[in-house]
Amino acid sequence: xxxxxxxxxxxxxxxxxxxxxxxxxxxxxxxxxxxxxxxxxxxxxxxxxxxxxxxxxxxxxxxxxxxxxxxxxxxxxxxxxxxxxxxxxxxxxxxxxxxxxxxxxxxxxxxxxxxxxxxxxxxxxxxxxxxxxxxxxxxxxxxxxxxxxxxxxxxxxxxxxxxxxxxxxxxxxxxxxxxxxxxxxxxxxxxxxxxxxxxxxxxxxxxxxxxxxxxxxxxxxxxxxxxxxxxxxxxxxxxxxxxxxxxxxxxxxxxxxxxxxxxxxxxxxxxxxxxxxxxxxxxxxxxxxxxxxxxxxxxxxxxxxxxxxxxxxxxxxx
Amino acid sequence: xxxxxxxxxxxxxxxxxxxxxxxxxxxxxxxxxxxxxxxxxxxxxxxxxxxxxxxxxxxxxxxxxxxxxxxxxxxxxxxxxxxxxxxxxxxxxxxxxxxxxxxxxxxxxxxxxxxxxxxxxxxxxxxxxxxxxxxxxxxxxxxxxxxxxxxxxxxxxxxxxxxxxxxxxxxxxxxxxxxxxxxxxxxxxxxxxxxxxxxxxxxxxxxxxxxxxxxxxxxxxxxxxxxxxxxxxxxxxxxxxxxxxxxxxxxxxxxxxxxxxxxxxxxxxxxxxxxxxxxxxx
Ligand SMILES: Cc1cc2nc3c(=O)[nH]c(=O)nc-3n(C[C@H](O)[C@H](O)[C@H](O)COP(=O)(O)OP(=O)(O)OC[C@H]3O[C@@H](n4cnc5c(N)ncnc54)[C@H](O)[C@@H]3O)c2cc1C
Ligand SMILES: Cc1cc2nc3c(=O)[nH]c(=O)nc-3n(C[C@H](O)[C@H](O)[C@H](O)COP(=O)(O)O)c2cc1C
Ligand code: FES
Numbered sequence: 322x323x324x325x326x327x328x329x330x331x332x333x334x335x336x337x338x339x340x341x342x343x344x345x346x347x348x349x350x351x352x353x354x355x356x357x358x359x360x361x362x363x364x365x366x367x368x369x370x371x372x373x374x375x376x377x378x379x380x381x382x383x384x385x386x387x388x389x390x391x392x393x394x395x396x397x398x399x400x401x402x403x404x405x406x407x408x409x410x411x412x413x414x415x416x417x418x419x420x421x422x423x424x425x426x427x428x429x430x431x432x433x434x435x436x437x438x439x440x441x442x443x444x445x446x447x448x449x450x451x452x453x454x455x456x457x458x459x460x461x462x463x464x465x466x467x468x469x470x471x472x473x474x475x476x477x478x479x480x481x482x483x484x485x486x487x488x489x490x491x492x493x494x495x496x497x498x499x500x501x502x503x504x505x506x507x508x509x510x511x512x513x514x515x516x517x518x519x520x521x522x523x524x525x526x527x528x529x530x531x532x533x534x535x536x537x538x539x540x541x542x543x544x545x546x547x548x549x550x551x552x553x554x555x556x557x558x559x560x561x562x563x564x565x566x567x568x569x570x571x572x573x574x575x576x577x578x579x580x581x582x583x584x585x586x587x588x589x590x591x592x593x594x595x596x597x598x599x600x601x602x603x604x605x606x607x608x609x610x611x612x613x614x615x616x617x618x619x620x621x622x623x624x625x626x627x628x629x630x631x632x633x634x635x636x637x638x639x
Numbered sequence: 640x641x642x643x644x645x646x647x648x649x650x651x652x653x654x655x656x657x658x659x660x661x662x663x664x665x666x667x668x669x670x671x672x673x674x675x676x677x678x679x680x681x682x683x684x685x686x687x688x689x690x691x692x693x694x695x696x697x698x699x700x701x702x703x704x705x706x707x708x709x710x711x712x713x714x715x716x717x718x719x720x721x722x723x724x725x726x727x728x729x730x731x732x733x734x735x736x737x738x739x740x741x742x743x744x745x746x747x748x749x750x751x752x753x754x755x756x757x758x759x760x761x762x763x764x765x766x767x768x769x770x771x772x773x774x775x776x777x778x779x780x781x782x783x784x785x786x787x788x789x790x791x792x793x794x795x796x797x798x799x800x801x802x803x804x805x806x807x808x809x810x811x812x813x814x815x816x817x818x819x820x821x822x823x824x825x826x827x828x829x830x831x832x833x834x835x836x837x838x839x840x841x842x843x844x845x846x847x848x849x850x851x852x853x854x855x856x857x858x859x860x861x862x863x864x865x866x867x868x869x870x871x872x873x874x875x876x877x878x879x880x881x882x883x884x885x886x887x888x889x890x891x892x893x894x895x896x897x898x899x900x901x902x903x904x905x906x907x908x909x910x911x912x913x914x915x916x917x918x919x920x921x
């Protein structure tokens with residue numbers, strides 16, 4: 322057995338596998354498919370202050386190599402989450418991360434303040450890809466100043482570790498990563514979905530109701546890997562890779578470029594129990610290659626010149 | 640949050656056989672790697688090949704028949720997902736996630752007769768429905784054969800999938816095709832109205848329907864106008880089938896029995912809904 326444990330923003334994870342927000346439910350819905358005790362952590366679907374009914378159909382459209390979605394952040398709001406879901410997570414045997422989203426800078430701080438006292442929640446992930454209503458509907462993650470302001474507000478409202486989830490739809494993701502680090506983030510999650518669209522050329526109908534939506538799945542892995550690496554180079558806080566992770570090899574690739582952990586999203590739809598088998602598959606790969614400690618595989622990328630600045634994490638017992 | 644049913648699992652099944660069925664369908668028989676209990680009619684499974692030929696997103700299919708240790712599906716070839724499954728060879732492995740969803744309510748013999756309305760491949764959840772209704776469901780009185788009317792409609796005779804299997808069941812079977820190539824000319828609701836007009840089927844009936852959304856909208860309207868109890872099995876677009884992607888919302892009737900949230904998840908709260916709970920054309 323290779324040691325698979327990693328530390329991340331002060332949290333000890335038995336392995337580097339977390340679910341990605343919006344692809345594994347809000348709470349423990351999936352425990353019969355993937356027991357939390359086999360995972361590093363669970364990230365909730367985005368929770369917002371007010372309930373959001375979500376977008377009309379069709380909300381997804383599968384394309385040649387990936388998935389487009391425009392769910393519209395459907396969720397029942399923070400009151401419901403704190404009342405009905407959080408209490409069920411208190412006994413969960415893995416790290417619990419609540420992903421929060423808002424339309425105004427203050428929304429995030431208010432959500433963080435509401436969650437601060439909830440013992441079930443080990444960390445918050447700030448979804449900066451939500452449209453910024455104040456600033457003209459562009460996501461918070463596209464402007465370093467507002468991204469930093471959001472993190473500052475959240476930092477002031479809670480002592481819980483903060484992950485800042487970034488968007489790949491920017492010119493220089495490293496700049497945004499530096500901004501959220503300055504704002505007080507303890508880790509960066511890279512990345513959310515790519516902006517994409519699909520159309521039926523016969524009918525002219527778009528693949529999803531909002532025309533443009535979030536693109537994810539195997540097709541986005543090289544883009545996500547590049548973004549994650551740019552973040553690794555830009556900041557000294559740990560980076561969590563996300564985008565197109567489906568196989569054990571994918572996990573080790575994200576770690577190779579310097580990520581401390583990864584999130585598994587769209588591939589959960591292909592087989593919702595696979596995420597729980599991933600740690601054993603990673604172990605088998607490492608052992609077969611003669612490696613006994615996963616943490617030692619972090620940041621091994623040979624990038625001639627631009628050496629990753631992220632130090633390998635300290636291993637803990639799995 | 641609605642969770643997948645407690646008996647649902649993700650496992651591999653071995654392909655037993657793939658048999659052509661009708662103009663563009665196949666019967667796909669699978670042997671799950673672990674034994675399944677008896678599955679209620681109109682529950683479903685997500686299926687996907689893992690050899691790279693299926694798309695990443697698995698596709699939902701109603702269980703068609705269950706016998707011994709194998710389960711059978713009736714697939715109409717539509718696009719990439721169904722094409723890949725229809726091209727399976729015996730011995731291959733298929734990712735199987737289920738059993739999912741709720742299934743039909745108890746199709747009992749204690750009230751008005753049941754009229755089952757199938758449109759095209761919407762026939763899939765009815766074979767076991769008829770068998771289970773006759774055997775008795777949930778400890779309720781079994782339906783008698785004369786209480787079960789099965790009305791099967793399709794565009795043409797080639798899409799009356801596996802009709803012979805239904806004709807062997809002890810229920811009253813009628814067909815309608817839009818092109819008139821089999822049974823009455825027209826759709827399944829016109830057939831129902833005609834049979835009621837002729838006194839073959841009484842006015843007070845209970846309805847269970849599965850088919851294209853336009854057909855289900857018409858059935859809902861028909862039931863509303865006459866105040867009939869009506870159950871619809873929906874074939875919504877799905878991503879995960881287990882409640883984690885939010886891709887399958889079905890709008891609910893405002894202030895209806897499903898509560899105040901404006902939609903329900905077809906996969907974990909359906910796919911069978913009482914007609915007065917949902918707003919299909921919202
Ligand atoms: C609960 C449930 C049970 C089902 N049971 C069966 C069954 O027993 N047998 C069966 O053959 N099919 C069944 N379906 C429908 C089946 O899932 C779809 O036909 C299938 O997903 C199509 O996949 P594809 O990749 O072949 O087509 P795609 O490439 O995804 O689509 C091809 C074309 O089919 C259309 N299409 C795709 N999905 C649907 C859908 N759900 N309804 C109507 N049109 C669609 C698309 O708009 C497109 O025009 C069921 C669906 C649900 C939700
Ligand atoms: C259906 C769906 C819903 C999603 N919902 C959210 C969400 O609510 N909040 C969020 O931060 N990311 C959301 N995401 C983005 C994923 O968490 C992830 O960042 C992205 O899909 C890339 O990873 P993947 O390729 O492994 O899916 C969603 C993705 C999908 C496919
Ligand atoms: S299909 Fe994913 S939530 Fe219903």
